Amino acid sequence: MTFQSLLLWFLSIVGxxxxxxAIVILTFAIKLSKRIDAITNRxxxxxxxxxxxxxxxxRLLEVLRPFVRSAQEIEERSxxxxxxxxxxVRKTGVQIDDSLRLGRGKLRQFNAxxxxxxxxxxxxxxxxxxxxxxxxxxxxxxxxGARRAWQRYTKKR
Numbered sequence: 001m002t003f004q005s006l007l008l009w010f011l012s013i014v015g016x017x018x019x020x021x022a023i024v025i026l027t028f029a030i031k032l033s034k035r036i037d038a039i040t041n042r043x044x045x046x047x048x049x050x051x052x053x054x055x056x057x058x059r060l061l062e063v064l065r066p067f068v069r070s071a072q073e074i075e076e077r078s079x080x081x082x083x084x085x086x087x088x089v090r091k092t093g094v095q096i097d098d099s100l101r102l103g104r105g106k107l108r109q110f111n112a113x114x115x116x117x118x119x120x121x122x123x124x125x126x127x128x129x130x131x132x133x134x135x136x137x138x139x140x141x142x143x144x145g146a147r148r149a150w151q152r153y154t155k156k157r
Contacts, residue, residue, distance in 0.1 A: 029150070036147050043140045050132050057125045061118075068118050075111045079104060 082103055 029154070033147065033150055036143055036150075040140060040143045040147065043136060043143065047133065047136045047140065050128070050136065054125060054129050054133070057121070057128070061121055061125065064118065064121070068114055071114050072111060075107045078107050082107075
């Protein structure tokens with residue numbers, strides 16, 4: 001065998017291994033593209049679910065607002081009734097001022113807790129929207145961009 005024939009055999013083997021490597025890389029890229037498509041679809045489904053959940057929470061907050069208003073009216077009415085009781089107690093000379101103050105405090109505490117719960121629900125809804133929808137949309141956009149770039153890259157070849 002001459003040097004040229006050995007060189008031809010060597011280059012043929014190198015070419016064969018390059019072709020095999022290209023086939024393996026293309027197979028891996030196709031599988032990766034399918035997985036990216038599946039992940040993108042799952043992210044879109046998750047985004048839709050989060051939007052629906054956020055809408056449900058918003059509707060729930062709208063439903064709860066009348067209850068909070070009613071609780072505030074109850075607290076106001078109760079406060080008025082307690083003040084009337086205080087006048088009656090003072091007239092009769094019974095010493096229950098501490099009990100009335102405690103009752104008002106409990107009503108204010110109840111009203112404050114209801115207001116705090118309402119604020120937390122609004123805050124949670126805003127945080128869910130900001131923490132999940134924003135990053136989910138960004139991740140989905142990055143994945144879509146990578147998929148389009150990969151599709152353009154494979155079309156050019």
